[in-house]
Amino acid sequence: MVGSDSLDHRVPLVCLHAAALKNGIPRMNYWLDLFTGTTWREFREAGANISGFRGRQAKIAKRVQPGDIFLCYLTGVMRWVGALEVAGRTTDTRQIWKGEVFPVRFTVKPLMMLAPEHGVPMVELEGRVKFYADSKDRGKFKGIVRGSLRNIFSKDGELILFLLRKAEQSPTLRPVDPKKLARKPLYKVEPKKGTSKQVVTLVSVPEPEETAVTAVSEAQESTESATTRHSEIQHQLLTLGADLGLDVWVARNDRNRKWNGIALGVLPRMLDQIPTQFNEATTRTIELIDVLWLTGNSIVAAFEVECTTSIYSGLLRMSDLMALQPNLDINLYLVAPDERRDKVEQELLRPTFSLREKPLARICGFLPFSILCEKLAGIRKLGLTGSLKPTFLKTTAEFFKADETSGESDPTMPTLDDFRMEMYRMMNEAVRDGRETVEINAGELHRRVGGYPGRNHRMPVCCEVMRGAFAPDAGDVIVEQPPSGQGATLTIRYVLPRPV
Numbered sequence: 494m495v496g497s498d499s500l501d502h503r504v505p506l507v508c509l510h511a512a513a514l515k516n517g518i519p520r521m522n523y524w525l526d527l528f529t530g531t532t533w534r535e536f537r538e539a540g541a542n543i544s545g546f547r548g549r550q551a552k553i554a555k556r557v558q559p560g561d562i563f564l565c566y567l568t569g570v571m572r573w574v575g576a577l578e579v580a581g582r583t584t585d586t587r588q589i590w591k592g593e594v595f596p597v598r599f600t601v602k603p604l605m606m607l608a609p610e611h612g613v614p615m616v617e618l619e620g621r622v623k624f625y626a627d628s629k630d631r632g633k634f635k636g637i638v639r640g641s642l643r644n645i646f647s648k649d650g651e652l653i654l655f656l657l658r659k660a661e662q663s664p665t666l667r668p669v670d671p672k673k674l675a676r677k678p679l680y681k682v683e684p685k686k687g688t689s690k691q692v693v694t695l696v697s698v699p700e701p702e703e704t705a706v707t708a709v710s711e712a713q714e715s716t717e718s719a720t721t722r723h724s725e726i727q728h729q730l731l732t733l734g735a736d737l738g739l740d741v742w743v744a745r746n747d748r749n750r751k752w753n754g755i756a757l758g759v760l761p762r763m764l765d766q767i768p769t770q771f772n773e774a775t776t777r778t779i780e781l782i783d784v785l786w787l788t789g790n791s792i793v794a795a796f797e798v799e800c801t802t803s804i805y806s807g808l809l810r811m812s813d814l815m816a817l818q819p820n821l822d823i824n825l826y827l828v829a830p831d832e833r834r835d836k837v838e839q840e841l842l843r844p845t846f847s848l849r850e851k852p853l854a855r856i857c858g859f860l861p862f863s864i865l866c867e868k869l870a871g872i873r874k875l876g877l878t879g880s881l882k883p884t885f886l887k888t889t890a891e892f893f894k895a896d897e898t899s900g901e902s903d904p905t906m907p908t909l910d911d912f913r914m915e916m917y918r919m920m921n922e923a924v925r926d927g928r929e930t931v932e933i934n935a936g937e938l939h940r941r942v943g944g945y946p947g948r949n950h951r952m953p954v955c956c957e958v959m960r961g962a963f964a965p966d967a968g969d970v971i972v973e974q975p976p977s978g979q980g981a982t983l984t985i986r987y988v989l990p991r992p993v
Contacts, residue, residue: 522556523650525643526563526577530609530674533567533574535590541603543585544577545595546641553642554582554597563601564645564653566638569673569835572612576657577601605657609674611664613656622649623940632831632861633891635943644946673835721752726798726828726862727784728752728760729869734786735762736878739793742767742785768792775817782810783828786883793883794824796860804829804840812846812853819850824883825857826890828865838893858890865889875917877910885910888943907942907951912958915942924989931989932972935959936981945981953979962987 526544528536536544544563546554557579565575580600589595607613615634618625623646624637637643645653727743727750734741740762748758757763767776768790779785784796795814797807804827811825827837837859840846846853868889872878888911916938923931939945939955956979963969968988975982 522558522561523645523647523653524557524561524563525637525641525645526565527638527641528565528567528574529569530567530669531592532590533565533609537606539587539589541577541606542601543583543587543589544599544601545589546597547593548596550640550642551597554599556644557599557642562604562650562654563599564650564657565606566615567609567612567674568638570609570612570669571615572607572609572667572669573615573653573657574609574612575606576604576654578604604654605661607657607660607664609669610666611660612667613653613660614667617656618649618653621652622646624649626941629864629867632834632864636891639891722862723783723798723800724750724752724757726865727757728755729866730784730786730796730798730828731757731760731763733869733872733878734784734794734883735760736873737786737881737883739883740764740787742779742782742787744783745780747783771818775814778810778813778817782814783807788883792821792823794826794886796826796828799827799829799833804833804836805843808840808846808853808857811857812849815849815851815853815856824887825853826860826886827857828860828862831861831863834859834861834891841893854893858887858892860886860890871914871918875914875921877914877917880913881910882908884908907939907944907954909954909958911942912938912951912955913962916958916962920987920989920991929989930986932984932986933959934981935979935983939981952981956980956983959983959985962991964988964991967991 559579559581561579563577563579564573565577566572567574578601580602583598583600585598585600586596615625619631620627624630624635637645724747727747731741731743741760742764743757743760748756750757764787767779768787770790771779779792779795782795783798785792786794795811797811799807807827811827814823815821815825827841829837841854841857841859872881885908888907916933919933919938919941920931935952935955936945938959939950939952942955944950945952945955963971963985964987970986972984972986973982974980974984
């Protein structure tokens with residue numbers, strides 16, 4: 494309810510922070526609580542006093558304490574819609590959600606609950622929170638919305654809480670796509686695998702893509718624009734592969750397409766034919782994949798670029814390749830416009846891809862156009878191609894997983910190349926600002942790259958990169974370091990510009 498009573502909710506939250514700090518008690522934590530439009534409606538209809546999570550999150554759920562805050566985010570429509578104060582764990586097993594059980598449950602007290610059309614759009618957080626520092630974080634948000642129970646930095650949580658309170662007090666109507674709101678993302682299936690125990694798998698059943706009715710001239714213009722964009726992305730990937738010292742391949746039917754007046758088929762390190770160790774079916778499949786990176790006779794990475802054509806067709810080629818050659822160790826990527834992210838996720842989680850022995854969603858990452866182009870521009874500007882490995886894109890891509898096994902390695906964790914690139918970006922920014930030195934802190938560097946704080950952080954790698962760039966003869970100084978030499982407090986002052 495909007496009114497004078499709602500204004501009082503903010504006081505206890507602020508006082509709780511102050512009292513906790515005064516008494517030496519750790520202050521409340523903010524946790525992400527993901528909902529779809531459907532599960533949010535079911536949660537509210539059931540009384541809005543029980544919030545649940547999947548069984549695989551039982552371990553991290555032990556860190557949630559009474560007084561912590563769940564910040565509720567609607568996937569698909571990208572709106573923040575509520576804040577729930579945790580009262581404690583519960584053994585309540587009543588059916589709340591029709592699609593899933595969500596057995597890890599907490600009793601909660603709603604502090605704010607908004608209708609989706611009155612929610613706070615994620616875009617309002619750009620430049621104001623750590624996980625959405627600028628436009629380059631759009632879509633991925635440093636991985637924060639990939640799963641529930643992600644710990645949200647305290648100041649970010651306070652800002653979201655403030656914006657939710659503001660939206661509750663002064664509602665602004667922002668229509669949402671009803672199809673995205675009503676979408677049921679995942680269904681349970683139990684495929685039989687021989688005589689062994691049945692395995693429950695979550696899959697998606699995508700809606701058909703809408704086809705807009707346009708005039709012939711508009712449709713032709715749109716097609717030409719998409720074709721040009723498709724060729725541009727292919728050119729970027731082919732050029733990067735060659736710069737990395739790899740051989741490259743462009744789809745057989747795209748070799749005569751041009752970008753900036755140059756045919757894709759004559760770019761540097763372009764192969765004239767696919768390695769001959771594959772059978773005929775595999776070769777015919779590979780020849781039509783948009784871009785390949787190769788070293789010797791081995792395929793290092795495969796890219797399907799989809800502008801306006803069906804996402805499904807590109808994924809089907811990837812799936813066919815892995816079905817024909819199941820032992821191949823290839824990095825697979827689907828490259829598409831940012832706004833097609835949800836469609837990519839739905840298609841990757843189709844039964845035909847999810848019920849494979851190696852689900853396609855686990856081995857094929859999504860690369861949005863904007864993030865890919867920005868990353869490649871940064872690499873070239875900083876001259877980093879000579880120090881990168883072909884696998885560096887795994888940390889840039891987003892991998893959609895319907896279910897995860899506890900303890901499984903995360904292919905999206907940052908690598909040495911990611912830390913190095915971000916460190917040089919920070920140095921470059923300082924040079925542009927006219928500064929003669931820049932202090933870089935390991936904790937802040939890791940946060941900018943992502944994955945920290947977190948159970949699987951890569952702080953030793955982060956510190957290794959910082960120390961690798963340390964040049965005392967050039968005047969660099971270690972301002973602070975932990976006793977072990979590797980930790981979040983490591984801070985180095987680098988002299989600018991950097992020595993060649």
